Amino acid sequence: ELKVEQNPLFLSMQEGKNYTIYCNYSTTSDRLYWYRQDPGKSLESLFVLLSNGAVKQEGRLMASLDTKARLSTLHITAAVHDLSATYFCAGHTGTASKLTFGTGTRLQVTL
């Protein structure tokens, strides 16, 4: 059974700083997803990573995947307040075609 863990669970960072959120998963996952959730809202898709070494970037966010280490990272560059949200990674198990979500990282960007 796929298990997905994220760290840190909570991250308070100053505007302009860089930081990385880590997502570890327990067994083989053929895809890795990153989502953003604002308070009281549903999920917004950020990235889907399909293969080892995949890197995707959108604005100040960059996601990468290392399938050998079973690790994905979400790197935040020069954080701005608008990035404050909860970020989830999710692994995909092909046979069941379902997503298993990580614990979530609540990001708070302060001035």
Next chain:
Amino acid sequence: GAVVSQHPSRVICKSGTSVKIECRSLDFQATTMFWYRQFPKKSLMLMATSNEGSKATYEQGVEKDKFLINHASLTLSTLTVTSAHPEDSSFYICSASTGAYGYTFGSGTRLTVV
């Protein structure tokens, strides 16, 4: 892009009553939909996988008789919380696969049982 419309967005019901939540795929056919539950400041927990024209597959620990799922057409899946109690209060989110790699999520339903 693919859109999943979820209604209602908020519902307050009395303990012992039933509540139905609908999810519709607006511009695509969703043979499979997923229903999640999310407690405050927690992650999403998959409750069940809904397949058009067949019985839903429930995750371990989810009561089938309490959370009734119907997927009668390629564009509509419903979740009915039967005999709701305060502990069923939660945020419920549906999702559908939109192609080879994509999933799109409904806007969520905040259920409060009083």
